[in-house]
Amino acid sequence: DQQVKQNSPSLSVQEGRISILNCDYTNSMFDYFLWYKKYPAEGPTFLISISSIKDKNEDGRFTVFLNKSAKHLSLHIVPSQPGDSAVYFCAASDTGTASKLTFGTGTRLQVTL
C-alpha cells in the first residue's frame, strides 16, 4: 500500500541547473507534506514543508509546490550544488493527534560538476 510514491529512483543534474523532484500521494486525508534529505548511515534531515492550505512554499534555494487536485508535490532546487547530492524523501501526514509521517521511496539526486 504505497500511499506516497516517488517514481524516479534517481536523478542527475548539472551544477547550477534546476533539480526537480516529484512525489505523488493517494491518501486525500494527508494535509501536511515535507521533504527530507538523507545521507547514508544518517538520519533524515528536514528541508522544507507545506501545508495543504498553500500551493507553494519557498526557503532559499528550495521551493515546494503542491497540487492538491492532482495529489502531487514537487521540490525545486535552484541552483543545484554538489553538496545537494543525497537521497530525497517526501513525506506526508494527516491531522491525527500524533500523526505519523508516511515516506516515499526516495530519489537519489546526483549533482555533477
Next chain:
Amino acid sequence: EPEVTQTPSHQVTQMGQEVILRCVPISNHLYFYWYRQILGQKVEFLVSFYNNEISEKSEIFDDQFSVERPDGSNFTLKIRSTKLEDSAMYFCASRNRANTEAFFGQGTRLTVV
C-alpha cells in the same frame, strides 16, 4: 541547536536476544516516533507515542516490540527476541506539535546475526 540523540550507533546481537535502543528526544517536544529503514528501502513507521501512551503502531510493531518513556527524557524501543529480519537502521524522531517538522536522530544500525 537542539537535536535528537540515539545510542548506540551500532548494535550487533544474536538472533533471539533482547535489544534496547535508546533515544533522547528534543526536550520540549511532545510527540515521539520510531521508524526503521531496511537497507535500500524506504523509511517505515513503527510507532508513535504521545501523552505517555502509544498513539498508533504499524503492522511491523508486533508483540516483540515495546516502547517506554521511563524518566521524562529517554524514549526507548525494546525488541524482545530479535530476528534476522529486524536488521535495519532504526530512527527516533520527535516533534513539538502535530503538523510540524519531525526531527530525526542519527539512527542505530541493528545487525542481527
